[in-house]
Amino acid sequence: DAMVIQNPRYQVTQFGKPVTLSCSQTLNHNVMYWYQQKSSQAPKLLFHYYDKDFNNEADTPDNFQSRRPNTSFCFLDIRSPGLGDAAMYLCATRPLDRGGEQYFGPGTRLTVT
């Protein structure tokens, strides 16, 4: 089945130690999104790609970076994780020519110790 895959599902990192979360998709969708979701809150958009065109949200900290080497893969890099970066990170996709629903991966739960 076509899907959005996130690895790992659970990630533990130390304060200040760089960490990378990955997302892959078999849907061949042009647009990919990264969200941060803290406990009992709605997802918050960090950035998104239209193909290789990167779009950062104005309030996304510089500590968060992203790479999209090809259509299928997208990475979230946290350069120096702080305790406040502990959250669920969700990846989502949608086709470029169709608005509306996004297809979400299962998420990566990040713990910062």
Next chain:
Amino acid sequence: AQSVTQLDSHVSVSEGTPVLLRCNYSSSYSPSLFWYVQHPNKGLQLLLKYTSAATLVKGINGFEAEFKKSETSFHLTKPSAHMSDAAEYFCVVSDPPGNTGKLIFGQGTTLQVKP
């Protein structure tokens, strides 16, 4: 600008009784509206969507929602709650694809189902 307001942060029902989760929206466009469900430590799953076709939308697991333009509402209902329905529910409006296509989330409603 578009926005979504979920009127209840927490709803508690007994198993087998009806579910009503309320959502109001604001949009300067003809909106695309969605309900997503999220179980603990899981991603978001689409329950149903409204994209200017029929105003009564049927989704998965027996859920449905009615788009009421006059009331700017898109409430989610289910005739009979099941224990497995306990989860977080998000009402969402999307920015048109010609703009950003971004999703604007409500704050979520936690549904508790009591035996």
